Amino acid sequence: MRQTVRAWGNALGRVRLLVRGKLPPFAVDAALTAALLFATAGLSHRDLVHSTSLVVFQWLLLVPLVWRRRAPLTVFGVLAAVAFLQWLTGAALPADVALLIAMYTVAAHSTRRRTLLAFAVLELGTLLAASTWATHGRTTQSFVALSAIVVATTVIGVNMRTRRAYLAALEDRAGRLERERDQRAQLAVAGERARIAREMHDIVTHNLSVMVALADGAVFAQERHPEKAVAAMRQVSGTGRQAITDMRRFLGVLRADEPDALRHPMPGIAQLEPLAEQVRAAGLPTRLSVGGDPDVANAAAQLTVYRLVQEALTNTLKHAPAGTRADVRVRCSPASVHVDITDDGPVTAAPAAPAGHGMAGMRERAAAYGGQLEAGPLPDGGWRVSAVLALVPRQDGAAPDGEGAVRAGDGAL
Incomplete structure (x- = not known):
């Protein structure tokens, strides 16, 4: 039995989500109003045939529900006024269920103060209805039963409003977390780009500067001291190879498919002496x-x-x-x-x-x-x-x- 009820509940939930996703709220409320008109007309067919005023009251009670989500408190006020006029005439209609739907809408879409106001008005109407239409001295029992229905309707509406606010807060938090994640990713990418730019600048600029200085020295010394020119060009070759090694070392760390990346550690304080030797060879005593x-x-x-x-x-x-x-x-x-x-x-x-x-x-x-x-x-x-x-x-x-x-x-x- 429980599994059957759960299955029906899941099916109704899917239908509600499908309808909510495909149809606008106004169309859904119009369809609900038409269904209530048809259902309540069938329940009170005999009375409606013999009384035009009851037909008018039925339409006045149900048609405003089409705008219930656009103006919840206004629709409830209109229905309460129509129901009061109906009470004055002494007529009772199944269409009075529209008051409960309006009460639920106020509780689900309006503020707490407006909900309390609508609840008080509906409780007063419940008291009037129980005192007028209760039979065999069961006014108290009727009032308690009707009040229980009103309270249950209000609580369901308030819970729906709380759930909607909670879901909205979760969506907002998820959106903020997603934006913060994207910002952190952008900052990380920018930081990595800056780091790569610094490393490449240091490697390329230093080695090219040394190579240019050595090449200029080789040109100057090639006529008078050819042996020094040859040594300078060898230094240029060695510096170029060192630049290639440094770049492969740095880029190898960035690539996961580079097997030799860990075999070439980044330079440190121990490599300052070779650096000084390289600069000395370029003509700067260090x-x-x-x-x-x-x-x-x-x-x-x-x-x-x-x-x-x-x-x-x-x-x-x-x-x-x-x-x-x-x-x-x-x-x-x-x-x-x-x-x-x-x-x-x-x-x-x-x-x-x-x-x-x-x-x-x-x-x-x-x-x-x-x-x-x-x-x-x-x-x-x-x-x-x-x-x-x-x-x-x-x-x-x-x-x-x-x-x-x-x-x-x-x-x-």
């Missing part, structure tokens, strides 16, 4: 000093240090005149890594606008570790780039020693 234990910094922090030094030396190689010397100092501690790159070139004014993305990339790299970045000319000549990377954040979430504010010179190195 002194490197590393203090402390580099292993206290993880691979990502060491890559940041390497890229900062690489970008600073590349800028010096491109912009500083011949004879300039560079000095790189790296100090590692359990809490932070200090990086300082200076050169002794002449005092130059910073350009009015950034010439590339190098400085922006250095800022972003330092900021990723709550870092403090300073870049600018020295008072006695030359240029200085200094960065502090925080390895251990403070317990209050702030960067230690005021780190996190990223400062830089007005122009790109």
Whole structure:
């Protein structure tokens, strides 16, 4: 029996969803009104044949239901007034069920205050009907029975309104979560693009700058010192191969089908000496000093240090005149890594606008570790780039020693 009732309930639910999805509410209410007119006319056929006033009351009670969802309280007020006139005439019709439908509509679509007002009016009508049409002194029993029907109708309407509001809140929350998910995905994609752009900029710009400097030196030395020209071109070849290796290493990490990606770890502090040798070969005398234990910094922090030094030396190689010397100092501690790159070139004014993305990339790299970045000319000549990377954040979430504010010179190195 329970399975049969459940099956009928599921079938009615599917029909209701199908009708609600295919037909507008006004058409559904019109169909409901027509069905009630037909049903109530059949129940009171004899009375309607002999009384025109009853026909009028039946139509006045049922036809307003067509607009019940557009103006719930107004329709209920009209039906209550018609029902009161009907009570004055002493007539009783099955069409009075329209009051219950109107009460349900008010409870399902109107505010709580309007629902209480409609409930009070309908309870008064219930009292009048029970006192007039109850037989054999059963006024109290009739009033209780009718009131129970009114209360049940109101509770069903209120529950439907609560359910509708709950579903609307769930839909709104799901929409907001979907939008936030899309925004997070867009931010992640933008961040990944920026990271790839920084890495590719550092790899390509540095190696091309070294190759250009070596090629210029080879052209200059090919007549007087051909052996130096040959050595320079070999350095160009080696630098090109190194650039290809770096790009394959970086792109291999991004590709899941690259089997050798893990065999080529990203560069770190240990690779600063080969970097300095490469820059020296390009014509920039460079002194490197590393203090402390580099292993206290993880691979990502060491890559940041390497890229900062690489970008600073590349800028010096491109912009500083011949004879300039560079000095790189790296100090590692359990809490932070200090990086300082200076050169002794002449005092130059910073350009009015950034010439590339190098400085922006250095800022972003330092900021990723709550870092403090300073870049600018020295008072006695030359240029200085200094960065502090925080390895251990403070317990209050702030960067230690005021780190996190990223400062830089007005122009790109």
